[in-house]
Amino acid sequence: QWFVRYLDLKDKFRERSDEVKWLPEHMKIRLYNWIDGLKWDWCISRQRFYGVPFPVWYCKNCGDMVLADIEELPVDPRLEKNGRKCSRCGSSDLEPERDVMDTWATSSLSPRLALVPAGYFQSLYPMDIRFQGHDIISVWAFVTIVRSEIHDSLSPWKRIFISGNVYDPLGQKMSKSKGNVLEPANFIEQYGADALRFWASSSVPGDDIKIKEQDFVRGRRTVIKLFNAFKLLELIRSDKPLKKLNTPPSNMANAWILAKLNSVVKDVTDLMDQYLFSRARTQLDNFFWNTFCDNYLEIIKGYGNTDTDPALQDETVSVSYHVFLDVLRMYAPIMPFITEELYLSYPEHGKSIHVDLWPSFSEEFIFQEAEGKMDYIIEVIGKIRNLKTGNKMSMNTPLERVFINGNSRIIEEGRDIIMGMMKIGSIISEDSPEILVSLDEKQENK
Incomplete structure (x- = not known):
C-alpha cells in the first residue's frame, strides 16, 4: 500500500x-x-x-523502484514500459505497480x-x-x-x-431498495429547470432538505409571473423608446417603487454576500410578488391610456423597466433561463444577463417622504381590499363611494391611486388616528 x-x-x-x-x-x-x-x-x-x-515500476532483478519522468506523465505502468531499464542494475525485467x-x-x-x-x-x-x-x-x-x-x-x-442532503417528501433517505428515488429530470420535465432551481434555493446552510412539490409549483408560478409582468410592461410601453431614468420622479408611486427597490437590493445583496440564499430569495419574492406586482403594476396599469399625461407615461415606463430589470438581475442566479429570455427581450440589452452588472444600492433612490406616504396609501388600499373580501366582492367590483378615516391629507394626495386601483367612484375622508374604511348601507346590502 x-x-x-x-x-x-x-x-x-x-x-x-x-x-x-x-x-x-x-x-x-x-x-x-x-x-x-x-x-x-x-x-x-x-x-x-x-x-x-x-507511475512506478519495480525491478524484478534487484527490487529497485523505477519512476516515470515528469515529461511522460500521465502514464499507466500497467499498459506500457517504453523500453525502461532499472537505473541500478540495468535490467529491463520490470513489474508495473498495479x-x-x-x-x-x-x-x-x-x-x-x-x-x-x-x-x-x-x-x-x-x-x-x-x-x-x-x-x-x-x-x-x-x-x-x-x-x-x-x-x-x-x-x-x-x-x-x-x-445538506436531499430527502424524499416524508424526510427519508432515498434509495433504490426503498423505491423512493425521485429523479430531477422528472421535475424538470413537469415544472421546468428554473422551478427546480427555485426549490433548491430554499435550502439552509448545513440543513437537509425535503422534496416539497409545492415549492416546485411556486417556482413555476414565479416563472409565469415574471413573463406576464413583462408582457404588461410591454403593453404600457406601446413600442415607445425607453428614455433615460431621471430622478427624482415627479410621480409619488414611481418614487416609492424606486425607494422600495433600493432597499431590497441592499437586503438581497447583503444576504447573498453571506451565502444566505434562501433568505435572499424570500426577500426578493416578497418584493416582486407583493410590492411590484400586487401594488405598483396595479397602480400603473392605466398609464398606457392615450389620455395619460405623456410626461407621466415616459417616466413610468422608464421607472418600471428599470425596476423590473433589477428584479431579473437578482433572480438570475436562481432562475437563469426565464431571466435570460426576458433580458434579451428588452429594447436595449447586453450580451447576457449573466455577465451584466449586479444592481447596487444608491443614495439617489432614497425618497423617504414619498415612500412614507405611499406606504400609508398601500395600507389604506389593503383595508379596502379586506372590506371587499368581507362583503364577498371581487377586487374588480366597482364601488360608488367609500368612507375613509385616517390621515386625510395623505389620502387626498393618493386619491387617484386609491380610486383607480379599487374601482371607486368617490372617496369621503375624515381625519382619524386609525385607518377605518366603510361603505354606506346601500352598497353593503348589494
Missing part, C-alpha cells in the same frame, strides 16, 4: 481549519472530531483497475487542478469558497486541507459552504 504520513500534522490541520470561515460555523466541529480521532496515516492506494495510476490512487487522493487537489492549468494559481489561491455536502466533511474537505498544508502551507479556501 501507499501512505501519506500526516499524523504529526494534526495541529496544523486544525490551524488551517480555523483560518476558514465555515458556513454554518457549527459544522467545523465535525472536522475537529475527525482530526482528533486519527489513528494512522493516510492510505492513498486502492486495488482496482479504474483510477489514477501510480494499485491506483484513492479518489480522495486526486479530488483533494481540486483547487490546484482548477487553477494551475489556467495560470491563475498565484492570483486566486486560496480560492474564495468551497461548496460541498456535510456527509463528506471528513473526506473531501479534510483531505483538501491536508494537501494544501503539505504542498503550500495554506488553507485551500477562504470559506466553506456546507449543504
Whole structure:
C-alpha cells in the first residue's frame, strides 16, 4: 500500500481549519472530531483497475523502484514500459505497480487542478469558497486541507459552504431498495429547470432538505409571473423608446417603487454576500410578488391610456423597466433561463444577463417622504381590499363611494391611486388616528 504520513500534522490541520470561515460555523466541529480521532496515516492506494495510476515500476532483478519522468506523465505502468531499464542494475525485467490512487487522493487537489492549468494559481489561491455536502466533511474537505498544508502551507479556501442532503417528501433517505428515488429530470420535465432551481434555493446552510412539490409549483408560478409582468410592461410601453431614468420622479408611486427597490437590493445583496440564499430569495419574492406586482403594476396599469399625461407615461415606463430589470438581475442566479429570455427581450440589452452588472444600492433612490406616504396609501388600499373580501366582492367590483378615516391629507394626495386601483367612484375622508374604511348601507346590502 501507499501512505501519506500526516499524523504529526494534526495541529496544523486544525490551524488551517480555523483560518476558514465555515458556513454554518457549527459544522467545523465535525472536522475537529475527525482530526482528533486519527489513528494512522493516510492510505492513498486502492486495488482496482479504474483510477489514477501510480507511475512506478519495480525491478524484478534487484527490487529497485523505477519512476516515470515528469515529461511522460500521465502514464499507466500497467499498459506500457517504453523500453525502461532499472537505473541500478540495468535490467529491463520490470513489474508495473498495479494499485491506483484513492479518489480522495486526486479530488483533494481540486483547487490546484482548477487553477494551475489556467495560470491563475498565484492570483486566486486560496480560492474564495468551497461548496460541498456535510456527509463528506471528513473526506473531501479534510483531505483538501491536508494537501494544501503539505504542498503550500495554506488553507485551500477562504470559506466553506456546507449543504445538506436531499430527502424524499416524508424526510427519508432515498434509495433504490426503498423505491423512493425521485429523479430531477422528472421535475424538470413537469415544472421546468428554473422551478427546480427555485426549490433548491430554499435550502439552509448545513440543513437537509425535503422534496416539497409545492415549492416546485411556486417556482413555476414565479416563472409565469415574471413573463406576464413583462408582457404588461410591454403593453404600457406601446413600442415607445425607453428614455433615460431621471430622478427624482415627479410621480409619488414611481418614487416609492424606486425607494422600495433600493432597499431590497441592499437586503438581497447583503444576504447573498453571506451565502444566505434562501433568505435572499424570500426577500426578493416578497418584493416582486407583493410590492411590484400586487401594488405598483396595479397602480400603473392605466398609464398606457392615450389620455395619460405623456410626461407621466415616459417616466413610468422608464421607472418600471428599470425596476423590473433589477428584479431579473437578482433572480438570475436562481432562475437563469426565464431571466435570460426576458433580458434579451428588452429594447436595449447586453450580451447576457449573466455577465451584466449586479444592481447596487444608491443614495439617489432614497425618497423617504414619498415612500412614507405611499406606504400609508398601500395600507389604506389593503383595508379596502379586506372590506371587499368581507362583503364577498371581487377586487374588480366597482364601488360608488367609500368612507375613509385616517390621515386625510395623505389620502387626498393618493386619491387617484386609491380610486383607480379599487374601482371607486368617490372617496369621503375624515381625519382619524386609525385607518377605518366603510361603505354606506346601500352598497353593503348589494
